[in-house]
Amino acid sequence: MQTVKMVISGAVNAGKTEFIKAISEIEVVSTERRATDDTKLIKKETTVAMDFGRIAIADDLVLHLFGTPGQKRFDFMWEILSEGMLGLVILVDSTRPETFRETNRIIDFFVSYRDTPYVIAANKQDRPNAWSPDELRLALRQPPHVKVLPCVASDRESVKNVLLELLYVIQERSED
Amino acid sequence: MxxxxxxxxxxxxxxxxxxxxxxxxxxxxxxxxxxxxxxxxxxxxxxxxxxxxxxxxxxxxxxxxxxxxxxxxxxxxxxxxxxxxxxxxxxxxxxxxxxxxxxxxxxxxxxxxxxxxxxxxxxxxxxxxxxxxxxxxxxxxxxxxxxxxxxxEGVRRIDEWGRIKDRIPSTDMVVRFLDQPGERAKGVKLAAEEWRVFARINGRDTLAEIARKTNLSEFDVCRIVYGFLTAGLVEVMRQPRPLPVKGGATVADPPRVKRSLVNRIINRIKGM
Incomplete structure (x- = not known):
């Protein structure tokens, strides 16, 4: 059985757990705990270790989805989770510009040392005052070739679209 | 909206x-x-x-x-x-x-x-x-x-590291011009100190090296480069991290995957 891995990252409350739940075939293994730091101002429970989802591709192939914890004190987990990943989805809460700086830090961590295929998912596009993907591209200073995609993490079709767009990026870099 | x-x-x-x-x-x-x-x-x-x-x-x-x-x-x-x-x-x-x-x-x-x-x-x-x-x-x-x-001009008024470090986390980073900085720079009026830094940008020197060559403090160089960054004239990059090598490829390289495998995943997700 071959397993391949994708990582879903983003700042606290970007929607990582919801994203994986929307597409995973198994009940998502989350380690949500009552927030004990500043995070509690944003949400009562948050992912302090990681989320894990799974999609069976065929009898001999499985796709694992790992959601990283959002808090800075769990940065060490990112290195572990990123080892051997096929690609990366960076989720952004499009309604909270106060998280854009942290999002840039996460992109920098995952992308600056590695040529990691990634896309940015502009989550919560169904909310009023969500920044559009074009505006997020400028806010996050992303070059034109990086895909910044509209997303609603609770909507399975929207999540599928983000994963497919990431897979197309990976496909371009794959070998025959 | x-x-x-x-x-x-x-x-x-x-x-x-x-x-x-x-x-x-x-x-x-x-x-x-x-x-x-x-x-x-x-x-x-x-x-x-x-x-x-x-x-x-x-x-x-x-x-x-x-x-x-x-x-x-x-x-x-x-x-x-x-x-x-x-x-x-x-x-x-x-x-x-x-x-x-x-x-x-x-x-x-x-x-x-x-x-x-x-x-x-x-x-x-x-x-x-x-x-x-x-x-x-x-x-x-x-x-x-x-x-x-x-x-x-706004960036000239920044006097704290915090905001600068969001974009320039280390003085070991290398600065290089984005495409056609000359065109972009036409709308920008640079002060003498800024020209000194601007002239030292070559895509190889780190911020620390530019500070040494211009006799400016590292803070001043970072503040000036932060201005160039914000105005979209330059980008800063990390120097490649020295990494152990496994079979000719650095361990940081993402795995090379077969197109057939990616196609199988694409087809599966499309069908979900």
Missing amino acids: ALVGNIRDFGLSDFLYLVDRGYKTGGLHLSHGEETALLFFERGKLVMAARKPEDQHPDLLVRLGILNEAQLAQARASLANRDNGTTLTDVIIEENLAAKEQFQGALQSFTEEAVYGLFGWPEGEFLFEQNQRPAREAPVIPTPISVDHLIM
């Missing part, structure tokens, strides 16, 4: 960059304690800035010495007979009530100073109302101002 936030989290220079590169038209409403400000942009360029409600009133043109009372009255009377697409500024120029250069110079100086003062705000709520335009009678600048040099 409005863009809302706080300049503590998304700085004014970052917002000006977004407006410039996004060719945005609209009104930026800012508030900090008792203070408020209103900036209008047309296709990414600044056309008006008001720190007080009276700065949006045509009387400002008299206060700045651009028109006298009689000329202003004449302009307003003419405007009343014109179509909705015509502004007071159009009337003043068309009827030669003020020399365009003098009009531009006086109003541009006033507007720039109004904006520079905003960079001193440590925080403040902002709301950008897309496609909002000034009133027809508002004192709008004849030739809109490029925001590039406003950004540079």
